[in-house]
Amino acid sequence: MTEISPMEEWLYSCIRCGNCKYVFKGYAPSCPSGEYFNFESYFASGRLWIAHGIQKGELDWDPSLIDPIFSCTTCGNCEVQCLAPHREHIVEMIEELRHLAVKKIGALPAHQKFAERIESNHNPYGAEHHARTLVQEHSLPNMASIVYFIGCTSNYRENEIRDSTISILQKAGVDFTIVDEHCCGSPLLRTGQVDEVTELAEHNRTEIQHTGAKIVITSCSGCYRTLIKDYNRLGLELDVEVVHISQFIRELINEGKLILKKSFEPLQVTYHDPCHLARHMGEYEAPRDVLNFLPVDFVEMDEIRESAWCCGAGGGCKAAYPEWSLETAKTRIEHAVETEASTLVSTCPFCKRGLADANNDSMEIIDLCELVDRLS
Amino acid sequence: MDIKQRFENIVGTKYVSDGLGERYIYSFDMTENPPRKPLLIVMPSTVEEDKKIIELANETLPPLVPFVTGQNVGGLTIPQVEGAVIVDLKRMDKILEVDEEAMYMVIEPGVTFGHVKRHLDKHHPTLRYTYPLAPPYTSVLANALVQGLCDLSTTHGSMTDFINGLEAVLPTGEVVRVGTSIMGDGNWFARYPLPDLVGLFSGWQGMTGIVTKIALKLWPKKKFEGFAALFTFGEHATTHLIKKIARSGISEDLDSQSLSIIKMLLKVPYPVKHFDGEPDYGTVIGYTANSEIELNEKFRQLQELVDTAKEDDPRIVLIPWPTVVKLMGDQANEWIDFPSDAFKVLAEHDGLTWVGTYIHPKHWGTALDGGRKIVEKYGFELMAFMKPLNILHIAEFKFIFRFPKDEETIDRVRKCCEELLDFALSLGALPYKTPIWSAKKVQKLADPAFFELARKIKKLLDPNNIMNPGRLDL
Numbered sequence: 001m002t003e004i005s006p007m008e009e010w011l012y013s014c015i016r017c018g019n020c021k022y023v024f025k026g027y028a029p030s031c032p033s034g035e036y037f038n039f040e041s042y043f044a045s046g047r048l049w050i051a052h053g054i055q056k057g058e059l060d061w062d063p064s065l066i067d068p069i070f071s072c073t074t075c076g077n078c079e080v081q082c083l084a085p086h087r088e089h090i091v092e093m094i095e096e097l098r099h100l101a102v103k104k105i106g107a108l109p110a111h112q113k114f115a116e117r118i119e120s121n122h123n124p125y126g127a128e129h130h131a132r133t134l135v136q137e138h139s140l141p142n143m144a145s146i147v148y149f150i151g152c153t154s155n156y157r158e159n160e161i162r163d164s165t166i167s168i169l170q171k172a173g174v175d176f177t178i179v180d181e182h183c184c185g186s187p188l189l190r191t192g193q194v195d196e197v198t199e200l201a202e203h204n205r206t207e208i209q210h211t212g213a214k215i216v217i218t219s220c221s222g223c224y225r226t227l228i229k230d231y232n233r234l235g236l237e238l239d240v241e242v243v244h245i246s247q248f249i250r251e252l253i254n255e256g257k258l259i260l261k262k263s264f265e266p267l268q269v270t271y272h273d274p275c276h277l278a279r280h281m282g283e284y285e286a287p288r289d290v291l292n293f294l295p296v297d298f299v300e301m302d303e304i305r306e307s308a309w310c311c312g313a314g315g316g317c318k319a320a321y322p323e324w325s326l327e328t329a330k331t332r333i334e335h336a337v338e339t340e341a342s343t344l345v346s347t348c349p350f351c352k353r354g355l356a357d358a359n360n361d362s363m364e365i366i367d368l369c370e371l372v373d374r375l376s
Numbered sequence: 377m378d379i380k381q382r383f384e385n386i387v388g389t390k391y392v393s394d395g396l397g398e399r400y401i402y403s404f405d406m407t408e409n410p411p412r413k414p415l416l417i418v419m420p421s422t423v424e425e426d427k428k429i430i431e432l433a434n435e436t437l438p439p440l441v442p443f444v445t446g447q448n449v450g451g452l453t454i455p456q457v458e459g460a461v462i463v464d465l466k467r468m469d470k471i472l473e474v475d476e477e478a479m480y481m482v483i484e485p486g487v488t489f490g491h492v493k494r495h496l497d498k499h500h501p502t503l504r505y506t507y508p509l510a511p512p513y514t515s516v517l518a519n520a521l522v523q524g525l526c527d528l529s530t531t532h533g534s535m536t537d538f539i540n541g542l543e544a545v546l547p548t549g550e551v552v553r554v555g556t557s558i559m560g561d562g563n564w565f566a567r568y569p570l571p572d573l574v575g576l577f578s579g580w581q582g583m584t585g586i587v588t589k590i591a592l593k594l595w596p597k598k599k600f601e602g603f604a605a606l607f608t609f610g611e612h613a614t615t616h617l618i619k620k621i622a623r624s625g626i627s628e629d630l631d632s633q634s635l636s637i638i639k640m641l642l643k644v645p646y647p648v649k650h651f652d653g654e655p656d657y658g659t660v661i662g663y664t665a666n667s668e669i670e671l672n673e674k675f676r677q678l679q680e681l682v683d684t685a686k687e688d689d690p691r692i693v694l695i696p697w698p699t700v701v702k703l704m705g706d707q708a709n710e711w712i713d714f715p716s717d718a719f720k721v722l723a724e725h726d727g728l729t730w731v732g733t734y735i736h737p738k739h740w741g742t743a744l745d746g747g748r749k750i751v752e753k754y755g756f757e758l759m760a761f762m763k764p765l766n767i768l769h770i771a772e773f774k775f776i777f778r779f780p781k782d783e784e785t786i787d788r789v790r791k792c793c794e795e796l797l798d799f800a801l802s803l804g805a806l807p808y809k810t811p812i813w814s815a816k817k818v819q820k821l822a823d824p825a826f827f828e829l830a831r832k833i834k835k836l837l838d839p840n841n842i843m844n845p846g847r848l849d850l
């Protein structure tokens with residue numbers, strides 16, 4: 001948490017004009033939560049007003065507040081559409097409200113499991129911790145100029161993202177290694193369990209420091225946001241440059257270090273902006289630049305970039321509200337199907353998981369790293 | 377079975393809530409009007425569900441408050457009695473029909489201005505609707521029922537004048553239609569002949585039933601459109617010139633406001649002050665034509681009227697729109713393209729309210745002059761809005777307030793609004809989208825026979841008083 005509480009700072013700000021409900025001037029729905037749950041309380045303004053009510057003592061903590069507070073993917077689309085002075089702080093306020101809710105009512109059982117598993121296994125899936133065994137498997141050095149921070153979802157669920165990233169880095173002759181990483185803390189931060197994160201961040205910082213690396217690459221948009229933005233907020237700067245893999249691949253291609261296949265693949269791809277990479281961190285171009293380098297046809301969906309529809313998996317919602325999360329992902333797949341592309345590409349393992357779960361074979365769903373690995 | 381379960385049986389469990397968060401959020405709006413928590417919120421999606429909700433309410437007697445987005449700026453969706461059920465209609469969001477030949481659309485309550493604009497631009501680009509300076513996602517149907525004022529009001533009157541007919545579930549559960557659609561679907565082209573029963577629903581703030589469909593007039597878009605900005609000084613001189621322009625019929629829309637509002641659009645930070653020597657009012661003048669020659673001629677006539685006024689006050693300026701865009705940037709075009717997009721200047725704080733009235737044109741200047749002094753006395757920003765309606769049969773007199781909702785400011789807002797309204801009433805004005813506090817004041821001064829009649833009609837239509845009871849202090 002920052003020292004000045006955003007809830008306090010923006011107490012008298014949301015007019016409940018509802019502009020955050022739809023894409024400004026595009027008029028397509030913007031808030032996956034409000035769109036599904038419908039009540040005013042499930043749009044950004046509802047959450048801000050619950051925060052307001054709590055802050056002013058007009059609303060008591062009550063278990064019935066849990067759903068409106070936690071069924072938000074923290075996608076940040078509302079921040080783009082809102083025209084009021086507090087717009088850049090909406091997600092911060094929602095996260096602060098969640099932090100308070102956890103203190104007062106306790107974390108949601110699904111979210112509590114994240115914390116327990118991270119404590120026991122260093123990842124929210126409770127999978128057997130094995131980050132360092134990859135070092136032997138891939139004959140990686142102990143010291144290197146670059147650390148590949150895999151992220152739990154790539155490492156324990158969407159392994160092909162991890163493997164294709166390693167393959168790309170090796171093909172390009174990059175001097176990198178892997179550390180004994182613990183969960184970056186993103187699942188805890190997004191679900192109001194902030195207090196547990198400092199220890200994780202400190203561990204990761206120490207591990208990275210031991211390699212002497214100056215750059216950390218991550219193929220997870222959630223880790224990317226957390227390692228930069230959240231660690232900074234917590235006063236735990238890593239003292240290294242954190243780079244998203246899409247940015248790194250663009251550089252490798254530009255410098256001629258990664259050679260792409262020349263022959264054109266008869267593949268039409270479209271791209272889904274992950275909220276954590278795009279809206280939260282402002283990176284819209286790198287993945288598109290890479291796609292434009294590749295020998296494929298790249299077509300855009302209608303709702304993209306700042307106004308992209310969320311995949312529904314973030315903010316702890318896939319675990320706590322699976323049905324809604326799935327519906328949200330289905331909508332995104334429908335957007336992709338409308339482009340007539342055969343392949344939906346993303347740059348976040350969590351988006352891939354969410355979208356894949358909602359897919360009824362209408363599309364191939366892959367990560368940019370997999371596509372690049374396939375075409376290099 | 378408790379009442380919540382019975383509502384759930386009608387609309388499904390997902391669409392009923394008595395959660396504390398929901399009850400809190402639906403208990404207030406952006407205005408200073410006092411909050412009251414509803415018992416629960418229910419979200420129907422069909423006429424059949426609306427009917428069942430009303431039937432259940434007649435049996436169990438919880439009052440029903442129709443709601444779409446609650447942005448009427450008059451506290452009109454805040455329950456006035458304990459135990460009310462908010463009927464949130466935003467799931468009924470279909471544009472059912474656009475008739476290009478008779479130029480009307482039939483829509484459900486949840487359809488918003490933004491969605492109408494998108495639909496017409498995409499599928500019926502030769503037609504347009506009338507747009508308010510409201511957030512784009514507010515109900516078109518509700519605004520027509522509460523007599524809203526939009527960017528075709530100077531020519532065609534309030535949004536209620538756009539109604540061709542409607543369908544409603546009466547407080548006793550019957551589904552009725554008024555207007556030519558009583559002859560069947562696809563036939564919503566007129567409100568008359570026969571008794572004009574639209575009046576049983578417009579201005580009633582949800583007290584006489586749930587309107588489930590409404591047919592609204594669309595207008596052909598002319599090929600050429602022009603805009604200009606007029607800057608004027610003094611209340612009497614400004615209204616005098618605006619009246620002349622309105623009566624000339626040159627302009628389709630005249631949107632006059634305190635200069636502060638233009639300064640807000642230019643990003644002058646809160647609180648915006650007025651400085652001596654600055655113009656007092658800025659007016660956006662819209663005009664359309666079938667040819668460029670006609671358009672240029674209209675501007676020439678406009679210039680002529682302004683030049684005559686300049687003989688009395690040479691400081692008056694009329695600026696053609698391309699110059700305005702150079703001065704203001706793209707924002708200027710946003711305003712004219714879709715006025716809703718420019719509402720952002722009103723979203724500075726969590727509070728917004730207004731005293732908005734229809735006033736006799738002869739009192740316009742006096743009202744504005746006196747109103748300004750009252751607003752200045754209370755230390756608020758000067759945000760007058762005025763629009764001539766139906767050419768100039770009616771004048772709109774309104775002051776808007778944007779304010780943080782802390783207790784001290786709310787108190788000051790209330791006092792200022794009361795004084796403003798007292799003053800407007802003394803000039804024979806009537807408040808529109810009438811909050812309860814102002815309805816009370818009107819009833820003290822107005823002919824009691826009118827309110828007696830309104831009470832009788834309400835009782836006849838709603839014997840159990842289940843529809844939004846307490847509104848207009850009836």
Ligand SMILES: Cc1cc2nc3c(=O)[nH]c(=O)nc-3n(C[C@H](O)[C@H](O)[C@H](O)COP(=O)(O)OP(=O)(O)OC[C@H]3O[C@@H](n4cnc5c(N)ncnc54)[C@H](O)[C@@H]3O)c2cc1C
Nearest residue numbers: 444445446447448508509510514515518519524525582587
């Ligand atoms: C910043 C701002 C600027 C605005 N500027 C303008 C402007 O320039 N011009 C203008 O005209 N308006 C303006 N408005 C007001 C607003 O746009 C309208 O009043 C609005 O369109 C009404 O829609 P709503 O969704 O807010 O209705 P609600 O507030 O939900 O409902 C309004 C009233 O209608 C009743 N009602 C709703 N649905 C039904 C139904 N189906 N059957 C029966 N009764 C029903 C409700 O009970 C209530 O009494 C502005 C509002 C804001 C916040």
Ligand code: SF4
Nearest residue numbers: 014017018020045082
């Ligand atoms: S968050 Fe912003 S856009 Fe949404 S209701 Fe509040 S002020 Fe309006």
Ligand code: SF4
Nearest residue numbers: 031072074075076078
């Ligand atoms: S962050 Fe996303 S889900 Fe949450 S309120 Fe904003 S738009 Fe809705």
